[in-house]
Amino acid sequence: MSMSPPSSQDQPLAEQAAGNGLLDRRIFIKHGIALFGAGGLAVVSAPSAKAADPSSMPPWMQFPGAGMSSYGSPAKYENKVVRTLIQSKPGTTGSGASRTPIEALDGMITPTSLHFERHHSGVPDIDPDQHRLLIHGLVKRPLTFTVDALLRYPMLSRIHFLECSGNSLSMFGPTPPALTCGQVHGLVSCSEWTGVPLRLLLEEAGADLTAPWLLAEGADAAAMSRSVPMAKALDDAFLALYQNGERLRPENGYPVRLFLPGYEGNMNVKWLRRLKVTSAPIMTKDETSRYTDLQADGKSLMFTYPMDVKSVITRPSPGVPLQAPGLYEVSGIAWSGSGTIKHVDVSADGGQTWAAAALSDPVLPRALTRFRIAWKWNGAPAVLKSRATDETGAVQPTRDALISAHGTNAIFHYNAIQAWQVETGGEVKNVYA
């Protein structure tokens, strides 16, 4: 089988969908194996194929392999795919963040072991038999629940992204950070979460459902707490007990966390131990001095809950270069805290022309959505961008538009279009363009 790029005659020039080599998104469906089966579609950064000598069997075909294992782990060859940029300030081990290497992943689900982390006082080692959830405040019957009790309630399963509102904050800076895609944008992950609708427990406690707020508090050393609108609690909030089929990992809130689909990560209180129904927000540290968005005029936006429509190309990206000129799949993720992704447009000429990318099913509300588009790279420098639109019609802004609206001091809720500069050798750089 030939592994060389297809000759120019193989290329359906009529399929051009936007400038500088972007091809119609249907090209994969229409041509399928016929076009790409001959090795025409290069896999970004895949090692060059070595010619296999059919007369010499590799050792793994000559001897039995390893036995079964009680809990699986990735192939040893994938040991560089790890959470990155793990930083804590001195003396505060466990307070900080780790980021998902989104440039190394595909599909819509983030492996649980690679889900980003953001902790305010480390990961507590909670004995589930001793953990309790208290529901009190404006309720007729204050109640406590054991974890075993919660596990007996009717559950729902939802696939949702979770994004820290501080994701991509380095992009507010004056120069583009020379980091990988995950190091810049990797405070977002997506899982299947399973748990108990919050409404059920509030009703059992006889909560005043007309009370406008409730406080959610975690059982970590910081007893991290946020005020949650009752409207959200009654709409689609749930207490997650399982993530991707197994019980929550400690760093994701074991044994139980609050889940508020589409809301900024900090609101999804981990290690949940207390819900207090209240008539007003408590004004905790994290909803006043921390997760508020300072604007250029010195005012700050407070209670900016839904994460905004956003997308980023994960392949190619810094550290995930192109090789020889040829046909590539450009791939990335898009998401919105306000619903489903309607479409993602991709540009290979710095935003002069755009083509619609294909969205991989399933396309779900408040979930990562995988987009893909074929690109025939001619080997010349090019600027790649992606731009997402959600079901409300909200469109991802340019960086200039975001900064002119919100300034450079906001820290939180950065969702601008990302530009990657592809250089002649195939290397990819983060640029403001």
Added chain:
Amino acid sequence: MSTRNLSAVMTSILALAAYASSMAQETPNLGRPATPAEIAAWDVSIPPDGAGLPPGSGTPGQGAVVYVQKCQACHGEKGVGKPNDQLVGGQGTLTTKSPVRTIGSYWPYATTVFDYVRRAMPYTESKSLTSEEVYAVTAYLLHLNGIIGAQDVMNAQSLPQVKMPNRDNFIVVYPTKPR
């Protein structure tokens, strides 16, 4: 519509209503009643009106002693910061290229200082301070920021009355977000 049909319709409506109300109640009912003592021990959140603030009091002078022992290693002498967050100063910087967000320049409510210090500080031994110590440290930090006087006493009555300098600069955007 005949009476018979009407009655059938009414019966189904009543059945539907009964079903809907039973749906709202239908849980395994495994919550155990919480006692007032349990709730009191767990409920440490303090809203801006000060509801739930414990008895006790503290002054900036008393707080300085606690601060040096329990806070200074991380937050620097008199709250200047380093290696961790700066707690004092920064007023007038919020519109500059390098805003400094401190208790004095940014935090909108004094009650939040009490709530947060009590639940989360000192970092390596949270919840170890007495109510008196938390009032005192809160008073010290407010004084260092020029918000209260050196002799002012912070307690359940006085703390909610403190007006923070940046109080009026927050725009609540929920439920309508201007983006």
